[in-house]
Amino acid sequence: MLSRTRIVDAAIALIERAGADAVSMRGIAAELGVGVMSLYNHVPNKAALLDAISESVLSQIEFTDDPSAHWTDRVRMQARAFRQIAHHYPRSTMVVFSRQLHSTAGLLPVERALATLRDAGFEGEAAVRMLRMFVAYIVGSLLREVGVTPTFAPVRDEALVEVDPALFPEVSSLSPYLTSCDHDEEFEFGLELLVQAMAVRAEKRGARG
Numbered sequence: 001m002l003s004r005t006r007i008v009d010a011a012i013a014l015i016e017r018a019g020a021d022a023v024s025m026r027g028i029a030a031e032l033g034v035g036v037m038s039l040y041n042h043v044p045n046k047a048a049l050l051d052a053i054s055e056s057v058l059s060q061i062e063f064t065d066d067p068s069a070h071w072t073d074r075v076r077m078q079a080r081a082f083r084q085i086a087h088h089y090p091r092s093t094m095v096v097f098s099r100q101l102h103s104t105a106g107l108l109p110v111e112r113a114l115a116t117l118r119d120a121g122f123e124g125e126a127a128v129r130m131l132r133m134f135v136a137y138i139v140g141s142l143l144r145e146v147g148v149t150p151t152f153a154p155v156r157d158e159a160l161v162e163v164d165p166a167l168f169p170e171v172s173s174l175s176p177y178l179t180s181c182d183h184d185e186e187f188e189f190g191l192e193l194l195v196q197a198m199a200v201r202a203e204k205r206g207a208r209g
Contacts, residue, residue: 002042004043015095020094024046054096056105057085058109061081137190141183
């Protein structure tokens with residue numbers, strides 16, 4: 001039986017397989033083996049479908065926020081929770097970042113993050129900037145994982161063999177690291193840098209206060 005949930009699930013599967021550009025009402029209908037017009041009984045247009053995809057992905061984030069924990073640990077937990085769902089649906093998550101959602105599913109992650117940052121002592125504008133910084137980092141990490149942006153790794157070993165160490169001494173000497181990339185470790189490394197920088201800034205603001 002055709003339903004909004006079935007349509008959204010089919011769209012997510014199509015995006016993960018072929019990318020967001022592959023999504024169309026006709027394509028989804030073909031995936032489900034139904035007529036195109038039957039989709040409009042559940043989803044009015046493609047824009048509404050993309051919003052529904054975003055809400056479906058966001059609603060699956062499993063927040064394990066602990067209000068009694070230090071704010072730095074809460075930030076880590078929230079960032080990891082978002083990355084986990086992004087890891088499951090990397091291409092669909094990029095759709096999430098392209099939408100402006102005002103639903104409960106869309107606003108809940110923002111509300112949780114801002115509340116944590118406010119508890120840390122960051123004022124309104126500073127809290128929003130911190131949130132945007134984390135979103136930019138998570139988006140960049142995700143793009144690297146799905147191969148949209150350069151990773152500087154893995155570089156093909158045979159390509160590095162051709163590198164002239166006299167011209168590129170650093171690339172040559174660091175080739176063992178350039179030919180491998182553990183995305184989990186890379187994410188944790190960057191996350192820790194951001195959290196530590198935030199902690200320093202929070203301490204300075206507290207001292208001025």
